[in-house]
Amino acid sequence: MTFEHKSVLLDECIEGLNIKPEGTYIDGTLGGAGHSYEICKKLNNKGILIGIDQDENAINASKKRLQEFQKITRIHRANFSQFESVLQKENIEKVDGILLDLGVSSHQLDEAERGFSYMKDAPLDMRMDRRQELTAADIVNEYSDEELYRIIRTYGEEKWASRIVNNIVAIRKDKPITTTLELVDVIRKSIPMKAMKKGGHPAKRTFQAIRIELNEELNVLKDTLNDMINRLNNGGRLCIITFHSLEDRIVKKIYRDNQNPCTCPSDFPICVCNKKSTGRIITRKPIVATQLELDNNSRSKSAKLRVFEKVEGDVNGEKLL
Numbered sequence: 548m549t550f551e552h553k554s555v556l557l558d559e560c561i562e563g564l565n566i567k568p569e570g571t572y573i574d575g576t577l578g579g580a581g582h583s584y585e586i587c588k589k590l591n592n593k594g595i596l597i598g599i600d601q602d603e604n605a606i607n608a609s610k611k612r613l614q615e616f617q618k619i620t621r622i623h624r625a626n627f628s629q630f631e632s633v634l635q636k637e638n639i640e641k642v643d644g645i646l647l648d649l650g651v652s653s654h655q656l657d658e659a660e661r662g663f664s665y666m667k668d669a670p671l672d673m674r675m676d677r678r679q680e681l682t683a684a685d686i687v688n689e690y691s692d693e694e695l696y697r698i699i700r701t702y703g704e705e706k707w708a709s710r711i712v713n714n715i716v717a718i719r720k721d722k723p724i725t726t727t728l729e730l731v732d733v734i735r736k737s738i739p740m741k742a743m744k745k746g747g748h749p750a751k752r753t754f755q756a757i758r759i760e761l762n763e764e765l766n767v768l769k770d771t772l773n774d775m776i777n778r779l780n781n782g783g784r785l786c787i788i789t790f791h792s793l794e795d796r797i798v799k800k801i802y803r804d805n806q807n808p809c810t811c812p813s814d815f816p817i818c819v820c821n822k823k824s825t826g827r828i829i830t831r832k833p834i835v836a837t838q839l840e841l842d843n844n845s846r847s848k849s850a851k852l853r854v855f856e857k858v859e860g861d862v863n864g865e866k867l868l
Contacts, residue, residue: 554581
């Protein structure tokens, strides 16, 4: 299957990165290289684009897409959490910008055998990196009912998590749940008919939750963003596109903590903790898709872009509400 993926908030990301022609940039979720292609167009022969993705199909597709820029591109198969190891291999200390487009790609959803889609019958897989052994089927069939409830309720924010888990546990006693549509059938039987008429496909939240758990998406994000900010040059930008509230909350909090790291009580007349700001938030409110983009790319509906700029030295970041 051809790797097709419409880049979300493309122009807004390029503007947010504030690209320098001789700069070094990381696209940590390379995908089909839509964002990277536009970044490369703005670089001269001294610039560098480092592309990172854990999906083998994305790596192959992006190499073809970026072939005309091969002199300035460095492509690595890895999770973006491993970006420092990639920089070490490339003998690069700091960069001028980093972009992350989180979540599952259009191609991964369209490729039925990957098991990401609740619309197509396929093995319950959902691995973003197919070198990983654990699959979605392992989670559904081997996790305890308490673990499943935590995942579906927390990561999926699913109101009917308890009923879904009870039905999963009852069914897997007789035979494993091994395909996407088998799981969808369990979910449908767990949610009242009246509730299914609201909020889109009934399996959406549960599939999201299992995917997040399997690929450790939220933990990877929490553990990596501060390191990314530390690796930015002065004036460098970190641009992150999120697709659901859990991701967005993490990004928003880490940006705020970097702009205003002071832990002193609010009634202290002066700061005594001596924690210094590392930069400033560029986007007071997240950037969302225009109506034109929404009309042409339904995936952009829930996309939010937040941008942070590294500022070295003593910065008086104002407190945000």
